[in-house]
Amino acid sequence: MPKVYILLLCVRIIFSRRMKEMLDQHYGYLLEDDLLKEILEKGKEFTFSKGDIIIDYDQKIEYMPLLLEGAIKVLRTNEKDQELVLYFLEQGDTCTMTMNCCMGELNSEICAISETDSHLILVPVIYMKKWLKKYDSWMSFVMMSYQNRFNELLWSIDGLAFGNLNDRLLTYLKDQVYARHKNDIDISHEQIAIDLNTSRVVISRLLKNLENNGVIKQTRGMIEFLNI
DNA sequence: ACATTAAGTGATT
């Protein structure tokens, strides 16, 4: 299990100009101006490093995240320390489970880990309900997120039910490439195996196949996705 | 140089 560094390591920069730019860039076309302004007022900006735990199980949800940069892995584990990755959050996304939990005022049912260094705005959850009534664009945004997440969840379930590991691995890699904005993925076979809850040996074999078929190239701790 | 960690492989279930 990854170590818990949590919020202590976060750098908090309020009223940064860059924050506004990035907010406009990734959410500007979705949300109305008044809302964007309110997000800047009420939200706090944070950065997380790779591997930081953003939200852990049973933690009280106080903020909802709006991702500006980077990628976040959202997962559940069972009684053992087996992980199941539910979905990845990329820029322009927000965490649907957060909304789920705070609507019902529940504690976190999931664990969110920063997959790369990432950069996000945290908005206190009380505003998310208020904004649902106040802003149409917020409502659409939330609905859209639900739809997207739901589809990704279906994907995960398909993977489990039909056991098509190769396909799951491929979409996993594509997700990584998309989230990192580059074709080099610095991740070990072991970590992939944990994410897809299978064993390292199996992943190694599948990756070897992909390498032989010219889909990827790999060196220690690195996978390069070719011909996109 | 030695220990540690990542990756490759054959055999078995």
Add this chain to the structure above:
DNA sequence: AATCACTTAATGT
């Protein structure tokens, strides 16, 4: 597809 046992290769101290 999973597990075991073992090898080889890359990296850190």
